[in-house]
Amino acid sequence: MKSLLRLLLKTQHQQNCSIQAQTEKxxxxxxxxxxxxxxxxxxxPMLAFVVDMLNTDRREQVKANTEQDIQAAVxxxxxxLSQAIYIYDNIDINGGTRGTVAVTGIKSQLPPxxxxxxxxxxxxxxxxVKKSVPIDKTVKPNQCKDTANVDKCNDTYVLSxxxxxxxxDKENIWCQPSGVTCPARIARYEIRDGVRKPDPLATDINLPYYNVADTDPDTQQPDPAFNKDFDFTKPTENVTLAAGLIKDESGAKKPQILLNYIDHSSPGPTVIGNExxxxxxxxxxxxxxxxxxxxxxxxxxxDSTSSPPTNSFYACVDTARNLARVTxxxxxxRRLQTDANYDAKRSAFFPTASVQVQGLGARGK
Structure with missing residues (x-):
């Protein structure tokens, strides 16, 4: 009996294994x-959606960065500008006729x-210029910043x-992606006068300034391009020294690059008259x-050299009121792609900022 049951169980187990082997394939x-x-x-579609989301996020990020950069520059x-005492208008810079008087313009006198x-x-x-004019004649201007001489010197003002x-320019090493002409940039030059001696002597060899050996060349001596004969009653004459520009191989001073990725589309957006x-x-x-x-x-x-002008960086100046508006x-x-000309449909990616400032100073004050 036990042998019969054992045989039945063995047969049933073999049948189950055979069925399972046949069904598992x-x-x-x-x-x-x-x-x-x-x-x-x-x-x-999911990958396309993810890629599109990443590209959108990247475009929004560069747009936000550009907006921040422009606002910081403005x-x-x-x-x-708030410290300006005389602002040149278009006729002063590029020449023309003011009333019946022909004006040459100062453009050729400016670096570079x-x-x-x-x-x-x-x-x-x-x-x-802080602590640059000694009130104690035993102290030289370049010694004014010494701890022992701080109280022996006064602050002064110089013209810039x-x-x-x-x-x-045609440089394409600073913008990405490279390979084609880069956008425009905004740069700043400054040509500064030196600290003038309040009580000059006939024996001084560097009038109207202190002797070179007694001054700090970076803060107390005039820049090579500064013209000491400049007179505000004739603002377009003797603006700079050409010899000074030649001596300094960078053109007076190396410019300070204020802002990159300025739109250079031509034509740009439609400009409303009387801006x-x-x-x-x-x-x-x-x-x-x-x-x-x-x-x-x-x-x-x-940028009147363009036809039509791009109007991506321009100024409105009322010289008489010492007032300027900058856009x-x-x-x-252009931070992401080389084909990035202005299009009204994507104007949000061409952020604009303006500021209007009246200089606090004035000639003769």
Whole structure:
């Protein structure tokens, strides 16, 4: 009896193993192909969505960075302009006719006198130089900052000529992606006077300045391009020293690059007429016995060498009121792609900022 039961159990176990072996088999080629196609159909849209999300995030990031950079540049220019005592308008810079008087313009007197580098905003300001004029004649200016001499020297002010340029050079090493012409840049030059001696003697050899050996060359001596014969009553004459520009191989001083990725699309966005006259309050000028409105061409300084101008960095200047309005337009897409010309449909990627400032100083004050 036990042997019979053992035989039945063994037979049943063998049958179960045989059935399980027959039912457990791999995927066929058709099933594998169908699974692959289904996975492709599901994953491809998901991958495209992820890539699009990453690209969108990248574009938004560069747009935000460009907006921040432009606002920082505008704030810097506003702070600089607030100290202006004389701001040059378009006729002063590029020449023309003011009333019936022909004006040559100062463009050729400015560094670096290069057609690809266009002066947009040019003004004079007073700059403070701390602890530079000795009240004790035993102390030399370059000793004023010594701890023992701090109380023996006074602060003073010197004149500085500041020029903001739109650079349209051919360099393509600073922008990415490279390979084609880079966008424009904004650069700043400053040519500064030196500390003048309040009580000059006939024996002094460096009038009207202190002797070179007694001064700090970086803060107390005039820049090589500064012209000590400049006179505010003739603001377009003796602006700089050409010899000084030649001596300094960088053109007076190496420019300070203020902002990159300025839009250089031509044509740019449509410009509304009287962009300067209206914001500046339709200024007028006394010409002879009559008062006449100042024309837009006198007020607006832009990259006039372009046809049409890109208007990506321009200034509106009312010299009589020492008032200036500055506008900057960036190009955030150029940080990601070479084909990034202005298009009204994607104008959000070409952020613009403006600031209007009246200089606190004035000639003779």
């Amino acid at each position: 791999g995927m066929t080629l058709i099933e594998l192909l169908i699974g692959t196609v289904m996975a492709f159909l599901i994953l491809t 704030d810097f220019i506003a702070q600089d 006198n290069d057609a690809t580098k266009i002066p947009i905003l040019v003004f004079w300001k007073r700059q403070q 000529l500041v020029a903001y340029y739109l650079f349209k 300067c006259k209206i914001p500046l309050g339709n200024p007028t000028a006394q010409i002879g016995a009559s008062t006449q409105p100042i024309e837009e061409g006198t007020l607006k300084i832009t 900057i337009r960036g190009n955030s897409l």
